Amino acid sequence: MNISAYFQERRTIVDNALCSMLPASDQYPHVIHQAMYHSLFAGGKRLRPILALAAYEAIECSYRKILPTACALECIHTYSLIHDDLPAMDDDDFRRGVPTCHKVYGEAIAILAGDALLTHAFYLLAENAKIEGISVERVVKVIAEIANACGTNGLIGGQVVDLTSEDKQVDADTLRYIHQKKTGALITASVRAGAILAGASVRQLEAMTGYGDCLGLAFQITDDILDIEGSIEALGKTPGSDAKKHKATYPALFGMQEAKKQAEIAVQKAKNCIEVLGERGEVLSSIADFVLYRNS
Ligand code: GRG
Numbered sequence: 001m002n003i004s005a006y007f008q009e010r011r012t013i014v015d016n017a018l019c020s021m022l023p024a025s026d027q028y029p030h031v032i033h034q035a036m037y038h039s040l041f042a043g044g045k046r047l048r049p050i051l052a053l054a055a056y057e058a059i060e061c062s063y064r065k066i067l068p069t070a071c072a073l074e075c076i077h078t079y080s081l082i083h084d085d086l087p088a089m090d091d092d093d094f095r096r097g098v099p100t101c102h103k104v105y106g107e108a109i110a111i112l113a114g115d116a117l118l119t120h121a122f123y124l125l126a127e128n129a130k131i132e133g134i135s136v137e138r139v140v141k142v143i144a145e146i147a148n149a150c151g152t153n154g155l156i157g158g159q160v161v162d163l164t165s166e167d168k169q170v171d172a173d174t175l176r177y178i179h180q181k182k183t184g185a186l187i188t189a190s191v192r193a194g195a196i197l198a199g200a201s202v203r204q205l206e207a208m209t210g211y212g213d214c215l216g217l218a219f220q221i222t223d224d225i226l227d228i229e230g231s232i233e234a235l236g237k238t239p240g241s242d243a244k245k246h247k248a249t250y251p252a253l254f255g256m257q258e259a260k261k262q263a264e265i266a267v268q269k270a271k272n273c274i275e276v277l278g279e280r281g282e283v284l285s286s287i288a289d290f291v292l293y294r295n296s
Contacts, residue, residue: 001282001283001286003286003287003289003290004290006283006286007045007046007050007290010046010049010050010053011045011046011050013053013063013067014046014049014050014053014067014070014071014074015041015046017067017068017070017071018040018041018071018074018075021067021068021071021124022036022037022040022071022075022120023120025037031105031109032109032112032113032116034105035101035104035105035109035110035112035113036113036116036117038098038101038104038105038113039078039081039082039095039096039100039101039113039117040074040075040078040117042095042096042097042098042236043096043097043098043236044074044077044078044096045294045296046074047187047190047219047287047291048070048073048074048076048077048186048187048190049070049071049073049074049190050070050287051187051190051191051194051212051215051284051287052066052069052070052073052190052191052193052194053066053067053070053194054194054283054284054287055190055191055192055193055194055195055198055208055284056194056195056197056198057194057198057280057283058194058195058198058208058274058277058280058281058283058284059195059198059199059200059204059280060197060198060199065128065131065132065133065134065197066128066131066134066193066194066197068124068125068127068128068131069124069125069128069142069193069194069197070194071124072120072121072122072124072125072128072146073121073146073186073189073190073193075117075118075120075121075124076117076118076121076146076150076186077186078114078117079113079114079115079117079118079121080114080155080159080186081095081096082100082101082102082110082113082114082117083110083111083114084159085100085101085102085110086102086107086110086111087102087107089159089163090241090245092237092238092241093238094236094237094238095236095237096236096237097236097237098236101113101114118150121146122143122146122147125139125142125143125146126139126143128142128197134197138196138197138199139197141196142193142196142197145189145192145193145196146189146193148189149185149186149188149189150185150186153181153185154181154185154186154189155181155182155185155186157181158177158178158179158180158181158182158183158184158185159181159182161174161177161178161181161182162178162182162247162248165178165247165248166245166246166247167246168248170248170253172253172254174248175248175249175250175253176217178248179216179217179220179221179250180213180216180217182220183216183219183220183223184212184213184216184217184219184220185216186216187212187215187216187219188209188212188213188215188216189212190212191208191209191211191212191215191284192205192208192209192212194208195208203276204276204277207273207274207275207276207277207281208273208274210269210270210273210274211270211271211273211274211284211288212270214266214267214269214270214273215266215267215270215287215288215291217266218263218266218267218270218288218291218292219291221250221259221262221263221266222263222291222292222294224242224249224250224251224252224259225250225251225256225259225260225263226239226294226295226296227239227240227241227242227243227249228240228242228243228251228256230295230296231295234295234296235296236296250262250263263292264292267288267289267291267292270288271285271288
């Protein structure tokens with residue numbers, strides 16, 4: 001399959017859905033909506049929503065019924081990027097090829113734009129229950145799943161250990177924890193959300209979870225690699241920031257060659273996990289390859 005064309009097509013679908021599911025950018029108070037749009041529509045691969053749609057379609061038919069959930073995942077991801085870029089966190093000036101939210105709107109509005117996106121995400125998740133064919137019971141499961149991935153057992157936990165590990169020598173277990181929680185938790189939750197909404201069996205959900213976990217790890221290892229080998233044009237942010245902040249990364253701990261090998265192994269494991277899905281797992285399998293060979 002042509003995975004680039006697939007991503008392009010899915011990105012447009014997600015972007016159109018996001019436009020229709022967010023408060024209008026000119027709604028009062030203007031500044032907060034403009035700040036949300038600034039970061040949300042600056043670009044981005046839309047990996048998490050695309051994963052949720054693909055996981056749903058590996059079991060059910062058309063992805064359309066879960067677009068609110070897919071959009072919620074992108075809102076959460078964008079919130080995490082806005083807060084991650086703040087001076088109190090990673091203090092970055094560029095993201096997705098444009099100045100970061102706080103650089104344009106100031107810190108207070110950037111914090112609120114992140115908060116607003118996170119809050120709106122849970123509104124959208126609940127709204128998904130209004131769509132015919134989507135059971136309230138499954139939606140409630142998904143809300144719990146995603147809330148857990150956002151909290152101290154997921155994004156926040158990973159971010160805390162990442163921040164407190166700066167300038168320190170971390171061991172492999174700690175590094176794996178950071179990657180699995182900071183990045184992997186939302187990726188796994190995206191895959192699981194699509195699968196749960198599709199009514200996955202225990203066996204299918206287990207397969208999807210293994211896939212998401214391995215893919216999340218591979219994704220963050222390639223992110224570490226791209227921070228060294230990527231270009232500013234492709235990344236949309238300045239490379240080399242991990243080294244500058246003495247961040248714990250796979251290339252720093254294991255060396256570049258071994259980091260690349262670990263990413264390949266994780267992608268292969270992800271693909272193995274979904275073998276039980278047969279032909280219906282082919283798109284997810286191609287997405288795993290895309291994660292490994294991406295340049296942004
Ligand atoms: C609550 C104050 C407060 C902060 C939360 C949750 C959080 C801070 C930070 C999350 C950590 C984080 C941003 C991890 C980075 C994950 C990552 C690799 C992001 C880049 O993802 P891509 O490549 O980006 O999918 P695009 O731009 O393509 O969407």
